[in-house]
Amino acid sequence: MGAPDLLNPERRMLRAMQLSEPDRSWDLESLLAACEWTDQAVAVGAGHGLQNHGFVAVDERVLREISLDLGGDDAHKNGLLEHRIWSWMNDHEDEHPPTMKGLQEAFERHEAGPGVGLLKQLGVSIEGGLLVASNPDEITRTIDERTDFLTSLPALDDTLDQSLLNHFSARKNLIKVVERTVRHWSLTTEGQHVSSDDLQETVVISELTPELLQGEAWKSAEFRAFDVTLEAATPRTGRSHPMQALIERVRSIFLEMGFSELVDDYVQSAGWNMDALFIPQDHPAREMQDTFYLDQPSSIKLDDDVLQAWKSIHEHGGETGSTGWGGTYSTEVSQRPLLRTHTTVNTIQYLAEHPNEACRVFSVDRVFRKEAIDRTHLPEFHQIEGIIMEEDANLQMLVTTLKTFYTKMGYPEVRVRPAYFPYTEPSLEIEVKWRGKWLELGGAGIFRPEVTEPLGITSPVLAWGMGLERLAMLVLGLDDIRQLYISDLEWLRNQPVL
């Protein structure tokens, strides 16, 4: 049974009662103790509310407590007036019978007068100035009863002799009556069945909601303080691998800088991976320890036109004014299949397909090199590659673009240094400052005429290629690149959201 409209004290009281035997009758004391209240008005109010809901039955009785009034206190100490006069009469009986005169001498006026009235009621008569008792034993017994009555006070009205109570009620100032309401509370069947879940007290606000802030109630509300020292379980939800998250971030930065993404195969020919980029065919990087060549397919067929153009460039510089590398260019070597060693293999093919359209293209993709695995090397890794081709493209534009990218990544300190690549002139190394040190993150440059002319490209092409794992080491604070790929769940769970 739900009890959503109960007030907090009502909830607390009902919970306390449910924790005890169901048919218990609760008095005020035990209720205050059980609810940890000190104010009985709270208990009475809560009980009243619960009674209205039918969850609690209240037995309410008005008790009359009889206690001594001022005159009663005095009578208790010094004896009732009739008792004192009766004693006086008995003390003097033997020598001379007590007279009215003697009584008036022995007692003050305000006592003598009413005293005589009381004695008359008890059976004392005045005969010729003498005080005569016809029933002395009965008078003594009645006075003792009255004295005992006063001694028994305070007491509840219904425990007392009613005729004596009536007697003293009729006399002035001896006793007083205090009325007291006594309540007993007990659970009803409905009350026993209210779910304890419905009896949680909603004492303080522990959560700010828009609804709460739209109203006025929060102004007077009590708010629960956060205890940041408490142990809390870390919520474990599915999440992207940090590398995937980093790739997404890099992507979104280039997309917002106006680049289009290029996605292409990693199985490529040596011709596009190297020859197109004017890397000499006898370059050591082509040898087995650097490049993964493939047995299948046995060769990748290339267009005769490009093969002849590269042959001319490599052997004597074609029409570019360059002297080329000399020697004999092999179209067979050109058509050897391999796993791409850099993503420049894809951007150069993109340019070959669109030689006269200005473009901004990027890719974040996997490359392969025959590297021994160590702290900073992996045989499979990712490059962040990009090109800008447009009529007025220049070196400053290249540097600014790279600085903009790294600033957006959170590394505003970027510098470039002269470098060498066979396919760019000038060539740059890009460095980023991290924890006070300059770290080399990639290469860049403007494609040489030996690269662009055979493909019919006339505008300058700015190009760069940067290591993604190097950047990840920076972002995640790693000193070992292998950490990224060993699937250490504990480590993965604790990585920041990128």
Ligand code: PHE
């Ligand atoms: N391809 C080069 C590398 O793999 C990077 C680079 C790309 C340099 C484009 C210049 C221009 O390191």
